[in-house]
Amino acid sequence: MAGKVKLIGAPRIQAYRMLHTIGGIFEKADIPYILEAGTLLGVVRENRLLPWDNDLDLTVTSEFADELIKIRSKIHESGYRTRIRRYKRDTGPFQKGLPRLLKIQTTRFKFFKQYNLMDIFIKYKVGEYYYWTVDDKKPVLKKTPAEFYDQRKYHSFDGRLFQVPLKSEEYLRYHYGPDWRIPVKSWNFRLDDHCEREQL
Secondary structure, eight states: OOOSOOSSHHHHHHHHHHHHHHHHHHHHHTOOOEEOHHHHHIIIIISSOOTTOOSEEEEEEGGGHHHHHHTHHHHHHTTEEEEEEEOSSOBTTBOTTOEEEEEEEEOOBTTBOOOEEEEEEEEEEETTEEEEEEOSSSOEEEEEETHHHHSEEEEEETTEEEEEETTHHHHHHHHHOTTTTSOOOOOOTTTSSOSEEEEO
């Protein structure tokens, strides 16, 4: 969801580097996370970042939102820029001002373009589900059973261990449907997944 570029060529190289860097920062800060959406799909199904995807997606649960915001300085020291997006109004179960997303960008240098390459979603637990929204202008409220975020394991990818849902394949089936193993290159992040949702 972060940008319009595809993960091929220079953006692909930068995406792999960013994933390693951010994963390392999270581990040192002891912040639990999971690889999310298309990033998880590519890693589990194909052992790669999907070249038709346009970003990296991670999830951090709201109990670690403050810690996530605190490590922005470490992310900046690694050569990236960040932006926090907050709820601009009361939306579903979320109060105005709560953080909903951390976007990470590459830094623009003289001969290199800047890319919006990572979205870190902050998801809030209510009962047995985690809730979040996508899209600023026409927000869609989504939810996922809490077990997929509360129970994690390490998965080896590209020479490093990353955190993923304990039941990764079940989560991908929940998120993408029973045909999740079949590649789909055209995707509407607002409405095409199988998560329970409500347009607000």
